[in-house]
Amino acid sequence: MKADPRGVLTGTHFMDGDHACCEGALAAGSRFAAGYPITPSTEVVERFAARVPTVGGAFIQMEDELAASIALQGGVWAGAKAFTVTSGPGFSLMMEHIGYAAMTETPCVFVDVQRGGPSTGLPTLPAQADMMQAKWGSHGDYEIIALCPNSPQECFDLTIKAFNLAEEFRVPVMFMMDEVVGHMTEKVVIPPADQIEVVPRKHTHKSVEDYLPYGTNGDLVPEMAHAGDGYNSHVTGLTHDERGYPNMTLPIQDKLVRRLQNKILNAVDRITMFEEEQLEGADVVVVSYGITSRVAQRAIGVARERGLRVGKLRLITAWPFPEKKIKELAAKVKAFVVPELNLGQMVREVERAAGGKAKTFAVSHAGGGVHNPEDILKVIVEASR
Amino acid sequence: MTDSLNTDLTNKGLTSTDLTKEDLVNIDSCSSDSCNDDVVNPVERFLRSDRVPHIWCPGCGIGTTVNSFARALIESKIDLGSLALVSGIGCTGRVAGYVKLDSFHTTHGRAIPFATGLKLANPKLNVVVYSGDGDLSAIGGNHLIHAARRNIDLKVICVNNLIYAMTGGQTAPTTPDHSTTSTNPYGVFEPSFNLPHLVEAAGAVYVARWTTFHVRQLSRAISEAFKKKGFSFIEVISPCPTLYQRRNKLGDGLDAMKYYKEKSKVRNGAPTNEVGMTMTGEIIVGKFVDRERPDYQTMMRAQYAESLGDRYVEQPSAEEVPVCS
Numbered sequence: 001m002k003a004d005p006r007g008v009l010t011g012t013h014f015m016d017g018d019h020a021c022c023e024g025a026l027a028a029g030s031r032f033a034a035g036y037p038i039t040p041s042t043e044v045v046e047r048f049a050a051r052v053p054t055v056g057g058a059f060i061q062m063e064d065e066l067a068a069s070i071a072l073q074g075g076v077w078a079g080a081k082a083f084t085v086t087s088g089p090g091f092s093l094m095m096e097h098i099g100y101a102a103m104t105e106t107p108c109v110f111v112d113v114q115r116g117g118p119s120t121g122l123p124t125l126p127a128q129a130d131m132m133q134a135k136w137g138s139h140g141d142y143e144i145i146a147l148c149p150n151s152p153q154e155c156f157d158l159t160i161k162a163f164n165l166a167e168e169f170r171v172p173v174m175f176m177m178d179e180v181v182g183h184m185t186e187k188v189v190i191p192p193a194d195q196i197e198v199v200p201r202k203h204t205h206k207s208v209e210d211y212l213p214y215g216t217n218g219d220l221v222p223e224m225a226h227a228g229d230g231y232n233s234h235v236t237g238l239t240h241d242e243r244g245y246p247n248m249t250l251p252i253q254d255k256l257v258r259r260l261q262n263k264i265l266n267a268v269d270r271i272t273m274f275e276e277e278q279l280e281g282a283d284v285v286v287v288s289y290g291i292t293s294r295v296a297q298r299a300i301g302v303a304r305e306r307g308l309r310v311g312k313l314r315l316i317t318a319w320p321f322p323e324k325k326i327k328e329l330a331a332k333v334k335a336f337v338v339p340e341l342n343l344g345q346m347v348r349e350v351e352r353a354a355g356g357k358a359k360t361f362a363v364s365h366a367g368g369g370v371h372n373p374e375d376i377l378k379v380i381v382e383a384s385r
Numbered sequence: 386m387t388d389s390l391n392t393d394l395t396n397k398g399l400t401s402t403d404l405t406k407e408d409l410v411n412i413d414s415c416s417s418d419s420c421n422d423d424v425v426n427p428v429e430r431f432l433r434s435d436r437v438p439h440i441w442c443p444g445c446g447i448g449t450t451v452n453s454f455a456r457a458l459i460e461s462k463i464d465l466g467s468l469a470l471v472s473g474i475g476c477t478g479r480v481a482g483y484v485k486l487d488s489f490h491t492t493h494g495r496a497i498p499f500a501t502g503l504k505l506a507n508p509k510l511n512v513v514v515y516s517g518d519g520d521l522s523a524i525g526g527n528h529l530i531h532a533a534r535r536n537i538d539l540k541v542i543c544v545n546n547l548i549y550a551m552t553g554g555q556t557a558p559t560t561p562d563h564s565t566t567s568t569n570p571y572g573v574f575e576p577s578f579n580l581p582h583l584v585e586a587a588g589a590v591y592v593a594r595w596t597t598f599h600v601r602q603l604s605r606a607i608s609e610a611f612k613k614k615g616f617s618f619i620e621v622i623s624p625c626p627t628l629y630q631r632r633n634k635l636g637d638g639l640d641a642m643k644y645y646k647e648k649s650k651v652r653n654g655a656p657t658n659e660v661g662m663t664m665t666g667e668i669i670v671g672k673f674v675d676r677e678r679p680d681y682q683t684m685m686r687a688q689y690a691e692s693l694g695d696r697y698v699e700q701p702s703a704e705e706v707p708v709c710s
Binding site for chain 1: 494504701
């Protein structure tokens with residue numbers, strides 16, 4: 001289905017990543033957001049608050065992040081495409097509701113414009129230190145999808161993708177920006193609505209009698225019915241059977257939790273996106289994401305000028321982790337170099353997937369700025385030996 | 386037992402006021418032995434009968450409140466297709482699982498913000514929040530006062546059993562002074578919330594309190610709340626024989642009914658600062674607040690229309706939102 005032109009600001013803009021993210025949400029068809037102010041993410045909802053009454057929708061500033069992260073899910077069950085936006089401290093408060101969205105299979109988007117932590121940390125400065133929290137932050141076993149834009153243009157494009165993946169898999173999607181990408185202003189091209197593909201809600205066409213709210217067939221993703229549609233569905237965060245009724249038996253728990261995982265893991269190849277460059281014949285592959293991928297680009301360029309064979313793998317999808325790709329590369333290369341604005345998060349995944357077949361070098365950074373390309377270069381040189 | 390008891394009494398056009406304990410036992414046995422099996426309880430169509438038996442204890446008042454709620458649905462002739470019910474966590478939180486409506490059992494304390502999202506994204510929905518005192522006024526207390534302040538068009542039914550029951554009888558913000566709980570084994574010494582006073586101060590347009598003895602008054606209050614546009618709050622004082630009463634030597638469910646009957650005093654329009662609860666004292670019941678003030682969405686639309694003029698695009702209802710294939 002094509003985007004509703006009323007929400008699409010077609011044209012060439014000079015825009016920061018936060019605003020581009022908001023335009024992406026509108027283009028994707030989002031007409032409801034609930035938020036709570038927090039630097040450096042607030043500009044997303046400020047723009048949404050200004051724009052949404054002109055396209056037919058609502059924004060509400062809630063009393064805290066707990067409220068924002070569940071109000072948006074109320075909006076989804078009323079029929080809207082909805083999202084919320086936050087940064088580290090707020091993201092921590094939202095964890096329970098990421099679990100609720102995973103358990104109830106509520107399609108929605110959580111935008112996290114990452115800043116330095118822990119705790120209040122560095123409100124106005126970047127980090128990429130919520131990457132593990134995005135995957136593991138709520139209790140219990142579940143899968144989510146996480147995307148990492150590295151430019152304002154991608155903040156627009158990938159926000160649409162985030163909404164589309166949320167709808168396709170009925171899963172909360174984490175949109176993992178960082179302060180630099182959020183506040184960086186660049187050219188953003190917004191195409192005409194008829195060139196923007198949006199995934200509609202997987203709404204049931206079954207009769208009330210035939211409809212099983214959590215019944216699935218081949219693709220493991222159930223069909224949805226909204227409040228007011230006449231299906232009298234029950235939605236609960238308790239372990240539930242296909243009727244949506246609470247059921248605390250071990251077989252039901254096993255079946256449900258494995259399905260929540262498998263609906264994502266079975267589709268990893270379809271979900272994961274990455275950008276690759278000169279991987280063929282590379283000795284070292286730099287694996288990066290978000291703003292760090294742009295800093296790493298400089299280091300990669302200099303290393304190549306010095307005659308080193310360096311490939312680049314940029315993770316656009318961080319979760320589910322593109323394990324297969326890393327495994328394939330590990331059999332061919334000497335080492336991976338993983339710069340990130342944290343003291344070592346995604347590097348552990350790279351190391352795990354490499355399975356000892358290639359060395360893994362972290363280039364850690366506590367956050368508050370971006371890497372000096374020299375620091376990445378040094379590690380590339382070391383890894384090439 | 387209290388649950389089925391009140392159903393039986395109301396079916397017979399009786400209240401338990403006039404009856405002795407023996408009468409009540411007779412009526413209860415009648416429902417299983419000699420009554421006509423063809424008579425369908427009028428509230429049954431509102432319930433997910435396939436989920437019975439329910440989890441509530443003998444003597445618990447929550448089922449009684451559901452009975453009154455269902456009767457209010459009949460009396461008010463509200464469109465069931467547009468009705469959604471949202472609960473939080475706890476004994477009362479399980480109501481969502483037993484009603485045959487679009488029903489949402491959300492996270493602890495967050496029924497109100499979830500309901501806010503439902504109402505804002507589809508203004509045509511009638512949204513009821515049905516939860517307990519701990520859920521709504523402790524962990525969810527911030528949402529309670531802010532929804533009242535904004536005057537979101539929600540009907541909140543707060544079943545107040547004066548304790549955290551699901552988790553085993555811990556102190557709630559509503560637990561009366563000097564009572565004993567599992568987390569205040571030497572007696573509660575912190576002051577409790579007077580919920581009608583709290584929500585009136587925060588801005589609710591309709592505030593009432595009844596007990597599970599007042600089944601008809603409760604139904605009427607719920608019907609009245611359906612007619613209000615804005616944040617409506619009905620507190621129902623309800624027995625918890627298993628955890629609150631046993632520990633405090635206050636008897637069983639029937640003793641709670643006697644207490645409610647003897648110590649309740651109807652004072653419609655009572656100043657809410659005078660309706661605080663104690664462990665064994667008078668229970669002031671009635672409709673305390675019934676006032677008009679524009680609800681959130683009315684104010685929102687007016688503000689947008691004034692500021693944006695022709696640029697304002699009013700929110701479509703859910704069926705017009707182009708998200709469905």
